[in-house]
Amino acid sequence: MTEALLEVRGLRKSFGGVAALRDGRFRLEPGSVHALCGGNGAGKSTFLTIVMGIQQRDAGTILRNGKEVSFVGPSEALAAGISIIEQELNPVPAMSVAENIFLGREPLARFGRINFASMNAAAQALLDSLRFQIKATTPMMDLTVAEVQLVEIAKALSYDAEVIIMDEPTSALGEAEADQLFAAIKTLKDRGKGIVYVSHRLSEIFNIADSYTVFRDGQFVGDGKIADVRREDLIQMIVGRPLAEEFVKENQPGAEVVLSVRGLNAQHGVRDISFDIHRGEILAFYGLMGSGRSEIFERLFGLTPDLGGEIRLDGQSIRLSSPAEAIARGFAFVTEDRKGSGLVLAADVRANVCMASLGALSMGLAMNTRREASAAQAMIEKFGIKTASDRLEVSGLSGGNQQKVVLGKWFLTQPRVLLLDEPTRGVDVGAKREIYRVMSDFAREGGVVILVSSEIDEVLGMADRVIVLRGGQVSGEIDRTGLSAEKLVHLAA
């Protein structure tokens, strides 16, 4: 056996008497991609923060190239060749790519002036060697999210990192951008680097990882080669119980048209979108980033101005010029950015759940506190939100529970049309299935669901019909019977 780049044994960490991690084990070989799997609260984040020296362990061993190490602070981990690319990146937007890569260690010329020529040249050489199509002098704010990640990878390599940890790197990427990232990961692998890959997306793990380690409830559950494990078995290890099915789909579309859209235009060049959606149907929009998926939702929800086109609900023409009007018409919008536009993080569960129904929960000017409390309680029970009380801040909840709070907010408005933009992003496998259950039940009771998702599996698993978008226009429509991943990718690209 070759010497591991990183080996961890018996890692333990408790917070206030509660063990967040009991037996963390992990072994990373050179030239491999190792997926670290587990639901929310499995201990992955605790594990990573200890490896990076952000937190100190209570017990256990960390070996780097066979030598025992103990880092105090991320700079020591970085010096030892371990680098992390966080889920949420924090570049300096007004500075150039080169300045970001060499931030804090800029090459100096005489009199302390930064030697821009040599800094730009070094950065460009690094980017070229990785075959990233990025100019070192471009301002960071002009890059796409994927390109920012590539710059982060380049930055990690500029520190001679051998172990690169990626925490949910594709959570903000579209399909094409993710492919760009995977190509970069292959380049790193070929250079003998070890990549720790954290993701909830199983299809990605099976696509790019060589081996896996699963944590559950702070405990090591198992590891092995990806080639030797079946998808169902991996899910079972992560969730801890057999999942009958990954998806839940029990709805049957009816014949009656509920929502009819003709020639709809929206921002960013979205033109001439037409579709009908029937009672009890789950319709998916599929397309690459920038294909206009979110723009259609924003227009339908009255967040962006009317740029032409006709919207009919139950045969009646409607305008939808503000979110308040859309809500009154029975629309609900679970946005793609849960923290940015879904929740007020500093507010409690009750305030968030009631936020879109304040009119219905008040009498005249005054709020009816008792009805607010019972409404919040009803949603906590309906969605099984794990919180000690409805007066706790939502910032303390896990991603899956936060998403359920968003769903609770919208179900309280008693919607008829549910717009779901990436509803399972950053949500663990168990909570995902509960969200699929909610979608299915909602459609079965006659509701209408429009789903936008970058995960092909999710579209294949849940949609009755898919409208494929390309460059702001409809490029095809596929029924469930004729649905396949190949067709979707073909029509979208």
Added chain:
Amino acid sequence: MIQSKPVASRSASDLAAAYGRKYGILIALIVVCVFLTFANEYFLTGRNLLNVLRQTSINGILAIGMTFVILTRGIDLSVGSVVALAGVVSASLATSSVNAMVPGGPYPTVVAFGVGILVGMACGAISGWVVSRFNVPAFVATLGMLSAARGMTLLYAGGKPVPELTDEYRWIGTADVLGIPMPVVAFAVIFLVAFWVLSATRFGRHVYAVGGNPHAAKVSGISISRIRLLVYVISGGLAGFSGMLLAARTGSALTQAGIAYELDAIAAVVIGGTSLGGGIGKVTGTVIGALLIGVMNNGLDLMGVESYYQQVIKGALIVAAVMLDQARHREA
């Protein structure tokens, strides 16, 4: 992922610390009062306490309006100037001076008051409109109003005070109700109304939502531009009212009234625990913050500390309060 502490493992000292964070400002106020009670024999007399309340009332009313604005992530720097503008406009309708600039006066007190409050609300509406419609940072929009309203005050009054206010008008600044000065009664009533609005009404929920996350509020069907406009109207209206209280108490409206009042109002809000980042805070905190500033000023006066020192101490208090607040957030 942040691991929250389980409730069961909380020890008594943890609990005490939690209470300290939650009620820190109230505890500070009590400690200062107890200290002053022993340090100075005049402090704990009914007369002195009423005096403290009377001196606090105008800053307290301004701070209550400021709380609404800061809760939506805004700031209102113009309140001091609006105090002066509403004061002179209102007073010009209620003066029995022969040099009155408005002919036909003095008008009924109700008219003078109504116009004064409307002037304040109009100033707030302009600031709020600029902020919500054109996305101008509140700091800039209200800095503009600070200058413009002061200028309008001087233009309107010709740079001179408006003297000889009618007795009826002066009543609101000088009368007592059951032994309690009118400004204190007004402060108490405004506090109760503001408390009810923020904690129990739909508008209050909207204010917290817009300040907590404007995007989420917008998607939830809340008109954020309407809420932003209204909080400045509230702040301006209360500033207008304060201007009249001040004029009524002193018997004439001065063009230099209210200079730097915005700073004390912001200080009271911040000391009271409202976050400048919006969405977090209570009007009870603001009132305690205003009382703390009032008690400290009074105590330092009683102990014969020079007023220059008072400014230094107040500055330190503001910064300390925010440091405490930051520590509280880091731990949460």
